[in-house]
Amino acid sequence: xxxxxxxxxxxxxxxxxxxxxxxxxxxxxxxxxxxxxxxxxxxxxxxxxxxxxxxxxxxxxxxxxxxxxxxxxxxxxxxxxxxxxxxxxxxxxxxxxxxxxxxxxxxxxxxxxxxxxxxxxxxxxxxxxxxxxxx
Amino acid sequence: xxxxxxxxxxxxxxxxxxxxxxxxxxxxxxxxxxxxxxxxxxxxxxxxxxxxxxxxxxxxxxxxxxxxxxxxxxxxxxxxxxxxxxxxxxxxxxxxxxxxxxxxxxxxxxxxxxxxxxxxxxxxxxxxxxxxxxx
DNA sequence: ATCCCTGCAAAGCCTTTGCATGCGC
DNA sequence: GCGCATGCAAAGGCTTTGCAGGGAT
Numbered sequence: 001x002x003x004x005x006x007x008x009x010x011x012x013x014x015x016x017x018x019x020x021x022x023x024x025x026x027x028x029x030x031x032x033x034x035x036x037x038x039x040x041x042x043x044x045x046x047x048x049x050x051x052x053x054x055x056x057x058x059x060x061x062x063x064x065x066x067x068x069x070x071x072x073x074x075x076x077x078x079x080x081x082x083x084x085x086x087x088x089x090x091x092x093x094x095x096x097x098x099x100x101x102x103x104x105x106x107x108x109x110x111x112x113x114x115x116x117x118x119x120x121x122x123x124x125x126x127x128x129x130x131x132x133x134x135x
Numbered sequence: 136x137x138x139x140x141x142x143x144x145x146x147x148x149x150x151x152x153x154x155x156x157x158x159x160x161x162x163x164x165x166x167x168x169x170x171x172x173x174x175x176x177x178x179x180x181x182x183x184x185x186x187x188x189x190x191x192x193x194x195x196x197x198x199x200x201x202x203x204x205x206x207x208x209x210x211x212x213x214x215x216x217x218x219x220x221x222x223x224x225x226x227x228x229x230x231x232x233x234x235x236x237x238x239x240x241x242x243x244x245x246x247x248x249x250x251x252x253x254x255x256x257x258x259x260x261x262x263x264x265x266x267x268x269x270x
Numbered sequence: 271a272t273c274c275c276t277g278c279a280a281a282g283c284c285t286t287t288g289c290a291t292g293c294g295c
Numbered sequence: 296g297c298g299c300a301t302g303c304a305a306a307g308g309c310t311t312t313g314c315a316g317g318g319a320t
Binding site: 068 | 201203205220223225226231239242250253254255256257258259262263264265266267270
Protein backbone atom coordinates (compact mmCIF):
# COMPACT_ATOMS: atom_id res chain seq x y z
CA UNK A 1 0.00 0.00 0.00
CA UNK A 2 3.03 2.27 -0.32
CA UNK A 3 1.52 3.72 -3.47
CA UNK A 4 -1.10 5.50 -1.37
CA UNK A 5 1.56 7.69 0.17
CA UNK A 6 3.26 8.37 -3.14
CA UNK A 7 -0.01 9.52 -4.65
CA UNK A 8 -1.06 11.66 -1.70
CA UNK A 9 2.38 13.18 -1.31
CA UNK A 10 2.19 14.41 -4.88
CA UNK A 11 -1.32 15.81 -4.59
CA UNK A 12 -3.15 12.96 -6.32
CA UNK A 13 -6.26 11.26 -5.01
CA UNK A 14 -6.92 7.65 -4.15
CA UNK A 15 -9.95 6.40 -5.99
CA UNK A 16 -11.57 3.01 -6.31
CA UNK A 17 -10.49 2.90 -9.96
CA UNK A 18 -6.85 3.68 -9.26
CA UNK A 19 -6.59 1.14 -6.48
CA UNK A 20 -8.08 -1.54 -8.68
CA UNK A 21 -5.71 -0.74 -11.53
CA UNK A 22 -2.70 -1.08 -9.26
CA UNK A 23 -4.10 -4.27 -7.75
CA UNK A 24 -4.61 -5.82 -11.15
CA UNK A 25 -1.08 -4.97 -12.21
CA UNK A 26 0.37 -6.68 -9.15
CA UNK A 27 0.76 -10.04 -10.84
CA UNK A 28 1.62 -9.58 -14.50
CA UNK A 29 2.38 -6.94 -17.14
CA UNK A 30 -0.96 -5.99 -18.69
CA UNK A 31 -2.12 -4.07 -21.71
CA UNK A 32 -4.78 -1.42 -21.32
CA UNK A 33 -7.47 -3.64 -22.78
CA UNK A 34 -6.53 -6.55 -20.58
CA UNK A 35 -6.76 -4.24 -17.57
CA UNK A 36 -10.14 -3.05 -18.79
CA UNK A 37 -11.52 -6.58 -19.10
CA UNK A 38 -10.20 -7.63 -15.69
CA UNK A 39 -11.79 -4.63 -13.99
CA UNK A 40 -15.08 -5.20 -15.79
CA UNK A 41 -15.16 -8.79 -14.56
CA UNK A 42 -14.64 -7.48 -11.04
CA UNK A 43 -17.63 -5.18 -11.68
CA UNK A 44 -15.50 -2.07 -11.35
CA UNK A 45 -17.06 0.72 -13.36
CA UNK A 46 -14.26 2.29 -15.36
CA UNK A 47 -13.59 3.77 -18.76
CA UNK A 48 -10.66 3.16 -21.07
CA UNK A 49 -9.82 6.86 -20.98
CA UNK A 50 -9.50 6.74 -17.20
CA UNK A 51 -7.16 3.79 -17.42
CA UNK A 52 -4.94 5.62 -19.88
CA UNK A 53 -4.94 8.74 -17.74
CA UNK A 54 -4.18 6.87 -14.52
CA UNK A 55 -1.38 4.88 -16.08
CA UNK A 56 0.17 8.05 -17.42
CA UNK A 57 0.13 9.50 -13.90
CA UNK A 58 1.50 6.31 -12.34
CA UNK A 59 4.31 6.17 -14.85
CA UNK A 60 5.27 9.78 -14.21
CA UNK A 61 5.38 9.03 -10.47
CA UNK A 62 7.52 5.95 -11.06
CA UNK A 63 4.91 3.55 -9.71
CA UNK A 64 4.55 1.76 -13.01
CA UNK A 65 6.73 1.11 -16.06
CA UNK A 66 5.56 0.71 -19.61
CA UNK A 67 7.26 -1.39 -22.21
CA UNK A 68 6.65 -1.73 -25.89
CA UNK A 69 6.97 -5.36 -26.90
CA UNK A 70 6.29 -4.81 -30.57
CA UNK A 71 2.66 -5.81 -30.27
CA UNK A 72 1.45 -2.42 -31.43
CA UNK A 73 0.49 -1.47 -27.90
CA UNK A 74 2.15 -0.92 -24.59
CA UNK A 75 2.20 -3.12 -21.52
CA UNK A 76 2.34 -1.77 -18.00
CA UNK A 77 3.80 -3.37 -14.93
CA UNK A 78 4.26 -2.47 -11.29
CA UNK A 79 7.69 -1.20 -10.31
CA UNK A 80 8.00 -3.08 -7.05
CA UNK A 81 10.96 -5.12 -8.19
CA UNK A 82 14.37 -4.02 -9.35
CA UNK A 83 15.11 -3.10 -12.94
CA UNK A 84 14.71 -6.11 -15.16
CA UNK A 85 13.80 -7.23 -18.66
CA UNK A 86 11.49 -9.72 -20.30
CA UNK A 87 11.40 -13.01 -22.09
CA UNK A 88 8.50 -13.00 -24.50
CA UNK A 89 7.49 -16.31 -26.03
CA UNK A 90 6.71 -15.86 -29.71
CA UNK A 91 4.36 -18.85 -29.57
CA UNK A 92 2.23 -18.41 -26.49
CA UNK A 93 2.97 -14.75 -25.76
CA UNK A 94 3.94 -15.56 -22.20
CA UNK A 95 6.17 -13.09 -20.38
CA UNK A 96 8.89 -13.95 -17.87
CA UNK A 97 11.16 -11.60 -16.00
CA UNK A 98 14.94 -11.74 -16.06
CA UNK A 99 17.61 -9.74 -14.31
CA UNK A 100 19.48 -7.01 -16.13
CA UNK A 101 22.84 -8.58 -16.93
CA UNK A 102 25.34 -9.05 -19.75
CA UNK A 103 23.70 -9.76 -23.07
CA UNK A 104 25.86 -12.35 -24.78
CA UNK A 105 26.44 -14.34 -21.64
CA UNK A 106 22.87 -13.58 -20.63
CA UNK A 107 21.42 -15.44 -23.59
CA UNK A 108 23.39 -18.54 -22.65
CA UNK A 109 22.41 -18.24 -19.01
CA UNK A 110 18.79 -17.72 -19.94
CA UNK A 111 18.68 -21.00 -21.77
CA UNK A 112 20.47 -22.76 -18.96
CA UNK A 113 18.15 -21.36 -16.29
CA UNK A 114 14.81 -21.23 -18.05
CA UNK A 115 15.09 -23.35 -21.21
CA UNK A 116 13.87 -20.27 -23.03
CA UNK A 117 15.46 -20.27 -26.49
CA UNK A 118 16.20 -16.67 -27.50
CA UNK A 119 15.67 -16.06 -31.21
CA UNK A 120 16.03 -12.31 -31.34
CA UNK A 121 16.24 -9.40 -28.98
CA UNK A 122 15.91 -5.66 -29.02
CA UNK A 123 17.91 -3.26 -26.94
CA UNK A 124 17.28 0.45 -26.93
CA UNK A 125 19.09 3.08 -24.94
CA UNK A 126 17.37 6.36 -24.20
CA UNK A 127 19.17 9.42 -22.94
CA UNK A 128 20.81 12.68 -23.88
CA UNK A 129 23.13 12.93 -26.85
CA UNK A 130 26.28 14.98 -26.66
CA UNK A 131 24.81 18.09 -28.23
CA UNK A 132 21.59 18.10 -26.23
CA UNK A 133 23.51 17.92 -22.94
CA UNK A 134 24.91 21.37 -23.65
CA UNK A 135 21.57 23.15 -24.06
CA UNK B 136 21.59 -3.55 -55.49
CA UNK B 137 21.67 -6.99 -53.93
CA UNK B 138 18.06 -6.57 -52.92
CA UNK B 139 17.01 -6.97 -56.54
CA UNK B 140 18.17 -10.56 -56.49
CA UNK B 141 16.58 -11.29 -53.16
CA UNK B 142 13.24 -10.02 -54.37
CA UNK B 143 13.36 -11.81 -57.72
CA UNK B 144 14.58 -15.04 -56.19
CA UNK B 145 11.51 -15.07 -53.96
CA UNK B 146 9.06 -14.27 -56.72
CA UNK B 147 8.58 -10.58 -55.92
CA UNK B 148 8.72 -7.76 -58.44
CA UNK B 149 10.94 -4.74 -58.66
CA UNK B 150 8.85 -1.59 -58.91
CA UNK B 151 9.71 2.06 -58.88
CA UNK B 152 8.03 2.38 -55.49
CA UNK B 153 9.96 -0.48 -53.91
CA UNK B 154 13.29 0.76 -55.18
CA UNK B 155 12.60 4.23 -53.86
CA UNK B 156 11.62 2.90 -50.44
CA UNK B 157 14.84 0.95 -50.14
CA UNK B 158 16.85 3.92 -51.39
CA UNK B 159 15.30 6.22 -48.83
CA UNK B 160 16.03 3.78 -46.02
CA UNK B 161 19.69 3.62 -46.96
CA UNK B 162 20.73 6.44 -44.67
CA UNK B 163 18.60 6.43 -41.54
CA UNK B 164 15.85 4.52 -39.74
CA UNK B 165 12.56 6.01 -40.92
CA UNK B 166 8.96 5.83 -39.87
CA UNK B 167 6.29 5.14 -42.47
CA UNK B 168 5.18 8.76 -42.56
CA UNK B 169 8.72 10.03 -42.89
CA UNK B 170 9.19 7.66 -45.81
CA UNK B 171 5.96 8.89 -47.32
CA UNK B 172 7.00 12.53 -47.12
CA UNK B 173 10.45 11.86 -48.56
CA UNK B 174 9.01 9.99 -51.53
CA UNK B 175 6.44 12.71 -52.12
CA UNK B 176 9.19 15.33 -52.24
CA UNK B 177 10.96 13.21 -54.82
CA UNK B 178 7.66 13.21 -56.77
CA UNK B 179 7.25 9.46 -56.43
CA UNK B 180 3.58 8.59 -56.57
CA UNK B 181 2.94 6.21 -53.72
CA UNK B 182 0.30 5.43 -51.13
CA UNK B 183 0.75 4.79 -47.43
CA UNK B 184 -0.83 1.36 -47.85
CA UNK B 185 1.80 0.43 -50.43
CA UNK B 186 4.57 1.47 -48.08
CA UNK B 187 3.16 -0.68 -45.30
CA UNK B 188 2.77 -3.63 -47.65
CA UNK B 189 6.26 -3.30 -49.09
CA UNK B 190 7.88 -2.96 -45.70
CA UNK B 191 6.09 -6.07 -44.49
CA UNK B 192 7.48 -7.97 -47.46
CA UNK B 193 10.98 -6.57 -47.00
CA UNK B 194 10.96 -7.49 -43.34
CA UNK B 195 9.84 -11.03 -44.08
CA UNK B 196 12.71 -11.35 -46.58
CA UNK B 197 15.19 -10.00 -44.07
CA UNK B 198 16.01 -6.90 -46.12
CA UNK B 199 14.73 -4.56 -43.48
CA UNK B 200 14.32 -4.58 -39.71
CA UNK B 201 11.68 -2.79 -37.71
CA UNK B 202 12.13 -1.50 -34.22
CA UNK B 203 9.66 -0.05 -31.81
CA UNK B 204 11.24 2.86 -30.00
CA UNK B 205 8.24 3.66 -27.84
CA UNK B 206 7.06 6.44 -30.10
CA UNK B 207 3.77 4.72 -30.81
CA UNK B 208 4.97 3.70 -34.23
CA UNK B 209 7.63 1.56 -35.81
CA UNK B 210 10.83 2.57 -37.52
CA UNK B 211 12.38 0.63 -40.36
CA UNK B 212 16.02 0.36 -41.33
CA UNK B 213 18.05 -1.44 -43.95
CA UNK B 214 19.77 -4.62 -42.81
CA UNK B 215 23.06 -4.03 -44.57
CA UNK B 216 25.06 -3.84 -41.38
CA UNK B 217 25.51 -6.39 -38.65
CA UNK B 218 23.11 -6.70 -35.75
CA UNK B 219 23.22 -3.57 -33.65
CA UNK B 220 21.15 -1.37 -31.37
CA UNK B 221 20.28 2.27 -31.02
CA UNK B 222 20.95 5.37 -28.97
CA UNK B 223 17.87 7.54 -29.02
CA UNK B 224 18.23 11.08 -27.74
CA UNK B 225 15.23 12.01 -25.62
CA UNK B 226 15.75 15.68 -26.48
CA UNK B 227 16.31 15.83 -30.24
CA UNK B 228 15.09 12.35 -31.16
CA UNK B 229 18.32 11.61 -32.98
CA UNK B 230 19.27 7.98 -33.50
CA UNK B 231 22.79 6.56 -33.45
CA UNK B 232 23.87 2.98 -33.97
CA UNK B 233 25.94 0.97 -31.52
CA UNK B 234 27.33 -2.53 -31.61
CA UNK B 235 25.63 -5.30 -29.73
CA UNK B 236 27.83 -5.78 -26.68
CA UNK B 237 27.64 -6.20 -22.91
CA UNK B 238 25.08 -3.94 -21.30
CA UNK B 239 26.62 -2.72 -18.08
CA UNK B 240 30.02 -2.17 -19.58
CA UNK B 241 28.33 -0.99 -22.74
CA UNK B 242 26.72 1.97 -21.02
CA UNK B 243 30.09 3.11 -19.75
CA UNK B 244 31.71 2.59 -23.13
CA UNK B 245 28.90 4.44 -24.84
CA UNK B 246 29.52 7.52 -22.79
CA UNK B 247 33.24 7.26 -23.33
CA UNK B 248 32.90 6.85 -27.08
CA UNK B 249 29.94 9.03 -27.91
CA UNK B 250 29.29 11.29 -24.90
CA UNK B 251 25.75 9.95 -25.05
CA UNK B 252 24.42 9.84 -21.48
CA UNK B 253 22.17 6.80 -21.10
CA UNK B 254 19.21 7.47 -18.82
CA UNK B 255 17.21 4.32 -19.38
CA UNK B 256 17.19 1.35 -21.69
CA UNK B 257 14.87 -1.41 -22.73
CA UNK B 258 15.90 -4.92 -23.54
CA UNK B 259 13.49 -7.51 -24.82
CA UNK B 260 14.23 -11.10 -25.75
CA UNK B 261 11.92 -12.90 -28.14
CA UNK B 262 11.97 -16.64 -28.61
CA UNK B 263 10.40 -19.93 -27.63
CA UNK B 264 9.65 -20.73 -24.03
CA UNK B 265 10.31 -24.18 -22.66
CA UNK B 266 6.77 -25.46 -23.12
CA UNK B 267 6.30 -24.12 -26.63
CA UNK B 268 9.48 -25.81 -27.84
CA UNK B 269 7.84 -29.17 -27.22
CA UNK B 270 4.77 -28.62 -29.40
C1' DA C 271 -16.47 23.91 -1.15
C1' DT C 272 -12.61 23.02 -4.00
C1' DC C 273 -10.57 20.87 -7.54
C1' DC C 274 -9.20 16.54 -9.20
C1' DC C 275 -10.98 12.45 -11.35
C1' DT C 276 -14.30 10.12 -13.87
C1' DG C 277 -17.43 8.60 -17.69
C1' DC C 278 -19.05 9.58 -22.04
C1' DA C 279 -18.39 10.92 -26.63
C1' DA C 280 -15.72 12.30 -30.31
C1' DA C 281 -11.68 12.58 -32.71
C1' DG C 282 -6.70 11.65 -33.83
C1' DC C 283 -2.97 8.57 -35.24
C1' DC C 284 -1.08 4.42 -37.04
C1' DT C 285 -2.09 0.50 -39.57
C1' DT C 286 -4.80 -2.97 -42.19
C1' DT C 287 -7.99 -4.57 -45.64
C1' DG C 288 -11.06 -4.85 -50.02
C1' DC C 289 -11.32 -4.06 -54.58
C1' DA C 290 -10.54 -2.70 -59.28
C1' DT C 291 -6.82 -0.94 -62.15
C1' DG C 292 -2.11 -1.05 -63.61
C1' DC C 293 2.42 -2.77 -64.38
C1' DG C 294 6.48 -6.18 -64.08
C1' DC C 295 7.58 -10.44 -65.79
C1' DG D 296 -1.51 -12.38 -70.68
C1' DC D 297 -0.92 -13.77 -65.89
C1' DG D 298 -0.57 -12.43 -61.43
C1' DC D 299 1.48 -9.57 -58.19
C1' DA D 300 1.61 -4.57 -56.78
C1' DT D 301 -0.53 -0.31 -56.61
C1' DG D 302 -3.86 3.52 -55.51
C1' DC D 303 -7.96 4.68 -53.51
C1' DA D 304 -11.29 4.32 -50.02
C1' DA D 305 -12.96 2.52 -45.94
C1' DA D 306 -12.46 0.58 -41.61
C1' DG D 307 -10.06 -1.16 -37.51
C1' DG D 308 -7.24 -0.79 -33.22
C1' DC D 309 -4.91 1.97 -29.85
C1' DT D 310 -4.73 6.30 -27.67
C1' DT D 311 -5.90 11.19 -26.67
C1' DT D 312 -8.87 15.08 -25.74
C1' DG D 313 -13.12 18.07 -24.41
C1' DC D 314 -16.55 18.60 -21.35
C1' DA D 315 -19.85 18.32 -17.65
C1' DG D 316 -20.98 15.77 -13.54
C1' DG D 317 -19.34 13.37 -9.39
C1' DG D 318 -16.30 12.20 -5.70
C1' DA D 319 -11.96 12.70 -2.63
C1' DT D 320 -9.91 15.81 0.43
